[in-house]
Amino acid sequence: SQQGEEDPQALSIQEGENATMNCSYKTSINNLQWYRQNSGRGLVHLILIRSNEREKHSGRLRVTLDTSKKSSSLLITASRAADTASYFCATDAGGGSEKLVFGKGTKLTVNP
């Protein structure tokens, strides 16, 4: 079952620009997480935002959460070529489940 859906599917920007990716989900959540995956590698956790938080920062990353719209956004400021990767949102499946449900990801390309 698909919970989070990222938008856009692909994004290409120039180095130094900001990149914004969005995630929408269907059911109530306790938290939402963002992960990065470099090509052909495992996923790396970036940031977790709880349902009672609206915004969170970590270095050049800014995550917002709007539970009324069931959506989140990930902003990467002053992007670098090394930020080129796929970015996934993940939400808990609800109902006390141990599972995280991942979206299909946004493929970000940062051109030098």
Place this chain on the structure above:
Amino acid sequence: DVKVTQSSRYLVKRTGEKVFLECVQDMDHENMFWYRQDPGLGLRLIYFSYDVKMKEKGDIPEGYSVSREKKERFSLILESASTNQTSMYLCASREGGPLYEQYFGPGTRLTVT
């Protein structure tokens, strides 16, 4: 740092073979997961385990089984490999419930011919 290792980065097997994918974590995590990742489909959960000898089916368990005899090791077994099981397989571990981050291994790219 948490380390999650997978036994192989690349694996090529023949149809009908029994395939074992091994995953080991070094942080005493309770929960371990197996996902497969396919283009256009994202990550899909195959099985997870929340304790030794405990397992629970994920979203796509058909054709797979798992084993967790020791806390640090979680094995994915393809009883009789088929070509539609060609995929990237990702293992992950987590300290507690869904409020904790998941740590992923580097992945095993399995090709079944």
